[in-house]
Amino acid sequence: MDVRAHISMVFHLDKCIGCHTCSVSCKHTWTDRPGAEYMWWNNVETKPGTGYPTLWEDQLNYKGGWVLDKNRELKLRSQDKTDFFPKLFYNPNQPGLDDYYEPWTYRYQDLFDAPLSKDQPTAIPVSQITGEPIHIEAGPNWDDDLSGSPLYAENDPNFQSLTPDEKEMLFSVERISMMYLPRICNHCANPSCVASCPSGALYKRGEDGIVLVNQDKCRGWRACVTACPYKKVYYNWKTGKSEKCILCYPRVETGQPPACFHTCVGRIRYMGAMLYDAERIEEAMKAPQEGLVEAQRSVLLDPCDPEVIAQAQKNGISPGWIESAQRSPVFKYVCEWKLALPLHPEFRTLPMLYYVPPLLPVMGRSESNIYEHDADTVFTSIDKARLPMKYLAMLFSAGNIEPVREAMKKLLAVRFFQRSSTLGDIEPDRLKKILRDAGISEAQAQAIYALTALPGPEDRFMMPPIQREESIEGTSCSPDKCKGTCGLGKTEHPQRGL
Amino acid sequence: MFDQFLFVGLPYVAILSLVVGSVVRYKIRAFSYSSLSTQFLEDRWLAWASMPWHIGIIIILLGHILAFSVPGLWSALVSVPVFLFSVEALGVLAAVLSLLGLVILLIRRFVDARLQAVTSHLDVVVLLILIFQVSTGLAVALHHRWGAAWAPGALGPYIHSIFLLQPDASFVKEMPPFVKLHIASAWVLIMFFPFTRLVHALSVPLHYFVRSPQKVVWSSSRAQVRFEEKIQFDNEKRLFLKAAVGAGASAALLSLGVLDKFFRYFLKQDLTNAEESHILSQKLQRLKQSAAERELELERMNKDSIFVARLSELSSTRGKYFIDYQMRPALAFRDEGGLPILISAKCTHLGCTVGQDLDGQGRILCPCHISYFDIKTGQPSPGSPAKSPLPHLGWALKDEQGNLLMSQDPGGRREGAIGPSQTEKGLLFIVKRFS
Numbered sequence: 046m047d048v049r050a051h052i053s054m055v056f057h058l059d060k061c062i063g064c065h066t067c068s069v070s071c072k073h074t075w076t077d078r079p080g081a082e083y084m085w086w087n088n089v090e091t092k093p094g095t096g097y098p099t100l101w102e103d104q105l106n107y108k109g110g111w112v113l114d115k116n117r118e119l120k121l122r123s124q125d126k127t128d129f130f131p132k133l134f135y136n137p138n139q140p141g142l143d144d145y146y147e148p149w150t151y152r153y154q155d156l157f158d159a160p161l162s163k164d165q166p167t168a169i170p171v172s173q174i175t176g177e178p179i180h181i182e183a184g185p186n187w188d189d190d191l192s193g194s195p196l197y198a199e200n201d202p203n204f205q206s207l208t209p210d211e212k213e214m215l216f217s218v219e220r221i222s223m224m225y226l227p228r229i230c231n232h233c234a235n236p237s238c239v240a241s242c243p244s245g246a247l248y249k250r251g252e253d254g255i256v257l258v259n260q261d262k263c264r265g266w267r268a269c270v271t272a273c274p275y276k277k278v279y280y281n282w283k284t285g286k287s288e289k290c291i292l293c294y295p296r297v298e299t300g301q302p303p304a305c306f307h308t309c310v311g312r313i314r315y316m317g318a319m320l321y322d323a324e325r326i327e328e329a330m331k332a333p334q335e336g337l338v339e340a341q342r343s344v345l346l347d348p349c350d351p352e353v354i355a356q357a358q359k360n361g362i363s364p365g366w367i368e369s370a371q372r373s374p375v376f377k378y379v380c381e382w383k384l385a386l387p388l389h390p391e392f393r394t395l396p397m398l399y400y401v402p403p404l405l406p407v408m409g410r411s412e413s414n415i416y417e418h419d420a421d422t423v424f425t426s427i428d429k430a431r432l433p434m435k436y437l438a439m440l441f442s443a444g445n446i447e448p449v450r451e452a453m454k455k456l457l458a459v460r461f462f463q464r465s466s467t468l469g470d471i472e473p474d475r476l477k478k479i480l481r482d483a484g485i486s487e488a489q490a491q492a493i494y495a496l497t498a499l500p501g502p503e504d505r506f507m508m509p510p511i512q513r514e515e516s517i518e519g520t521s522c523s524p525d526k527c528k529g530t531c532g533l534g535k536t537e538h539p540q541r542g543l
Numbered sequence: 544m545f546d547q548f549l550f551v552g553l554p555y556v557a558i559l560s561l562v563v564g565s566v567v568r569y570k571i572r573a574f575s576y577s578s579l580s581t582q583f584l585e586d587r588w589l590a591w592a593s594m595p596w597h598i599g600i601i602i603i604l605l606g607h608i609l610a611f612s613v614p615g616l617w618s619a620l621v622s623v624p625v626f627l628f629s630v631e632a633l634g635v636l637a638a639v640l641s642l643l644g645l646v647i648l649l650i651r652r653f654v655d656a657r658l659q660a661v662t663s664h665l666d667v668v669v670l671l672i673l674i675f676q677v678s679t680g681l682a683v684a685l686h687h688r689w690g691a692a693w694a695p696g697a698l699g700p701y702i703h704s705i706f707l708l709q710p711d712a713s714f715v716k717e718m719p720p721f722v723k724l725h726i727a728s729a730w731v732l733i734m735f736f737p738f739t740r741l742v743h744a745l746s747v748p749l750h751y752f753v754r755s756p757q758k759v760v761w762s763s764s765r766a767q768v769r770f771e772e773k774i775q776f777d778n779e780k781r782l783f784l785k786a787a788v789g790a791g792a793s794a795a796l797l798s799l800g801v802l803d804k805f806f807r808y809f810l811k812q813d814l815t816n817a818e819e820s821h822i823l824s825q826k827l828q829r830l831k832q833s834a835a836e837r838e839l840e841l842e843r844m845n846k847d848s849i850f851v852a853r854l855s856e857l858s859s860t861r862g863k864y865f866i867d868y869q870m871r872p873a874l875a876f877r878d879e880g881g882l883p884i885l886i887s888a889k890c891t892h893l894g895c896t897v898g899q900d901l902d903g904q905g906r907i908l909c910p911c912h913i914s915y916f917d918i919k920t921g922q923p924s925p926g927s928p929a930k931s932p933l934p935h936l937g938w939a940l941k942d943e944q945g946n947l948l949m950s951q952d953p954g955g956r957r958e959g960a961i962g963p964s965q966t967e968k969g970l971l972f973i974v975k976r977f978s
Contacts, residue, residue, distance in 0.1 A: 134594050134596075135593045135594050139586070141583055141584070142583055174584070175656040239757055240756035248759065249757065251761035252761065261576075264743060266578060267580055282584050542572075543739055
């Protein structure tokens with residue numbers, strides 16, 4: 046057992062209101078620079094939809110992530126040792142600017158300089174790359190809230206397992222439904238971007254698992270952009286280097302949650318330490334597709350298990366980190382309650398960001414202004430939900446419906462539990478049956494409710510203790526030598542080379 | 544003087560600039576090392592530009608490096624006609640590919656608005672130098688064919704002289720203009736290399752082939768305690784690997800020479816008597832040849848004049864080969880007046896030996912690239928690849944007793960005279976003071 050610590054995350058999708066505050070705070074903090082205008086290290090997508098960059102989930106086109114080869118060994122879908130070399134010169138699978146969008150601004154000065162005339166002066170849009178006027182054809186969140194649109198939602202790659210009837214049903218006006226999917230870098234435990242980097246510029250920090258790009262080592266070969274199946278590594282067209290979400294490590298190192306976590310209006314984001322067994326990663330990621338969620342959970346370790354604690358101490362993980370892991374909301378959501386699921390585990394990168402799938406609006410009917418819902422068929426209503434379970438399974442469990450249904454059952458059971466405790470209109474026996482069927486106890490239901498609906502920042506962010514001092518103290522080589530300059534903490538002006 | 548600057552001064556400036564420039568830039572501005580790919584902004588044309596350019600130039604560079612670093616092996620290889628033909632064809636194809644790629648690269652820089660946002664003046668300059676370099680290379684290949692065969696012999700010594708710190712521009716002075724341009728602009732390119740985007744060629748990620756997939760960097764002391772052993776082990780392994788690669792490479796180089804003998808030893812064990820004697824006689828012949836060469840050299844060092852032929856033996860249509868004081872081939876003819884004409888037989892183009900037969904217009908032919916030379920003036924015919932004349936040699940005529948009858952210096956000034964009766968008996972010599 047090789048116990049390592051990781052900062053991991055949970056996004057509770059039921060609480061996401063799609064306000065994009067996270068995206069904006071990230072943009073203002075990190076990507077408001079020339080060359081990075083088009084980058085959204087944090088973005089919020091409407092699902093069903095095509096996402097950003099367009100159709101990023103379609104790995105037949107972008108060729109990201111890992112696959113199992115004929116001998117059932119893990120191998121990169123592309124960019125491995127056999128094919129990376131010619132792709133240095135031209136990479137057929139790399140997304141181009143038009144797959145994201147051309148960033149633009151407006152000629153505001155025209156508003157002031159326009160001569161007196163009968164018409165209102167206008168500020169025309171100009172490209173932030175060429176400076177020329179552009180006709181805007183795409184932008185960030187271009188398909189925002191456009192579920193049901195034949196142009197965007199219908200092309201969602203996750204529909205491939207749905208029958209045409211199911212699709213038609215999903216898009217019939219009465220049933221149109223959508224959810225928001227906020228995405229940042231997953232800081233995977235088996236990152237394909239790191240594995241694909243020809244220069245060895247991408248690396249994972251051993252202490253907290255944050256994945257970074259060493260800007261001094263990056264040579265702009267762009268393999269990571271292709272290899273990351275989530276398309277969360279971006280190419281800076283101005284500096285000729287790749288950049289990605291750095292999980293606001295300067296904040297994390299001082300005990301603060303990242304900017305997008307901190308500003309989240311819906312308070313959907315949870316962060317905490319997680320212990321995992323690095324030795325088991327490879328074996329787990331070779332699991333058959335339907336077992337991937339379970340395999341991924343098996344890599345994560347119970348931080349209260351004395352054996353795990355002993356091993357963790359032996360590996361030099363500090364007591365503060367172990368304590369943070371024990372109290373981590375992430376461990377509760379992912380392992381204890383099994384509510385949170387990884388996004389697209391079939392990419393086999395072992396993402397360390399987990400999503401609680403959205404429970405759909407309560408299915409009921411209103412008769413003569415009295416709202417009714419049929420409690421007997423409570424669990425069948427999950428299967429008849431407006432967003433088909435199959436679709437959610439494509440997103441969160443590699444097509445296997447079981448883990449999603451299990452999570453949904455629990456979420457719904459908590460809802461009934463809460464109804465019973467506030468309204469008292471559910472018989473105790475029925476409530477017990479519902480809870481038993483969902484596989485949770487009353488105490489757990491109470492805890493889930495508390496952590497979902499009532500948490501303060503100290504409950505959501507179980508930040509492990511400071512690492513910066515720890516990392517500098519007593520190191521045998523200086524950090525800038527060992528780590529290189531990482532992320533954006535640069536002393537040299539990031540100017541485009543000649 | 545200008546040649547000295549281009550082919551002796553410039554190379555050292557260029558090499559110094561390459562080494563110092565690249566290292567200093569890497570040390571103080573590592574961030575600026577990047578391929579600066581523009582595929583993100585424009586990828587429709589790039590596939591047709593970057594791919595042919597890179598593939599073409601890699602083939603060409605490998606060819607240049609092989610030909611000039613192991614000229615012996617290379618010459619042995621190109622002496623097989625099939626190999627020579629394929630190498631020439633492949634080289635020209637690769638040059639055309641890379642030129643095509645460069646031109647598209649240049650055009651797209653000007654046509655695409657997005658690309659102009661990232662195009663610096665230096666990008667254009669680099670592309671123009673590269674286009675010039677590849678064009679002159681292509682011109683040499685097409686105009687002076689079989690470069691794979693002649694270049695290692697003709698230019699190899701120059702390259703070696705540079706690297707052995709005994710620069711000798713005389714090897715390139717006589718070269719045709721295309722070759723000189725190609726060499727000079729190569730040095731210019733090398734000089735500018737570390738200050739341009741070309742530095743990305745120094746970071747070709749070959750280590751990716753041997754790297755383990757994941758990379759984890761630890762910085763805290765506590766984690767380090769645990770990983771120190773592993774890191775140390777890795778370092779040792781790496782050192783060992785480096786040493787092994789180094790030793791392996793040098794062993795491979797050594798074995799290139801040894802293998803030749805080695806294989807012969809094992810493969811040709813059951814030689815018949817006849818074969819063995821054939822090989823032996825060939826060996827003997829080679830020894831004799833080289834002994835004869837040494838003798839000739841010695842003779843030329845010691846003697847003031849050397850016998851070429853009896854005047855009566857000379858013909859006016861078919862020259863007689865002999866070796867001049869510089870150990871170069873030369874030809875002896877007889878003119879209408881019965882007096883000798885001595886002319887160098889080393890082509891002024893790329894140094895082939897000129898043929899001995901006169902054509903109808905009194906010219907001799909260099910078979911390598913079809914240069915005709917008039918033997919009276921030495922001048923090449925218009926349109927020949929060779930541009931400078933073959934020099935004449937001075938001579939002296941003596942009688943049987945060794946008395947000097949007549950002489951002519953390389954400039955054509957004569958001393959003394961002989962009557963027609965004496966021409967038949969005259970002995971032709973070349974003279975040290977004339978050479």
